[in-house]
Amino acid sequence: GEDVEQSLFLSVREGDSSVINCTYTDSSSTYLYWYKQEPGAGLQLLTYIFSNMDMKQDQRLTVLLNKKDKHLSLRIADTQTGDSAIYFCAESIPNAGNMLTFGGGTRLMVKP
């Protein structure tokens, strides 16, 4: 994912908040996504945000979008051990069949 970048690793304690960051380069992106991948499993769509929004909240998840800086973040409140997984941000490009460009993934480890 050379156009979408994420830090590789994040470790938090159970009950703390986790913040996973992502930067992207294509300003024509219409939607930005967060996917979760548990070990040996496929990708699960967690949430998405339309590019004209600044924030979206969905239960424990809060997505913040700074379009000027091309920065996307995912905050997980009250992180649980079951949240341990790899989190991918992705952007879709409208004139490319809505194909997704993924970041390299952030491995979240939640310690009890």
Next chain:
Amino acid sequence: DTAVSQTPKYLVTQMGNDKSIKCEQNLGHDTMYWYKQDSKKFLKIMFSYNNKELIINETVPNRFSPKSPDKAHLNLHINSLELGDSAVYFCASSRTAYEQYFGPGTRLTVT
């Protein structure tokens, strides 16, 4: 009940062989995709396909070809397999622009 399914789940084969991975979705979606995830977990789009248009990521070798017998299926054919083709291949489908549903993946190992 599975929305997007792939077969096989694991595929081990030798260099030079030709193989196919099947994908089926029962969601009534119009567009299907193939992605490749390498050993470092990097995910790259390979193809986007609906009944009108095939979009190919230009980095994909022409040994890879998608084949769609009908709207619910998009199979991936790979000719003359190479060691570097070893990866997990994910199929996905979508109706709208903003929700893609992924299959469980097929782990391909080329020896």
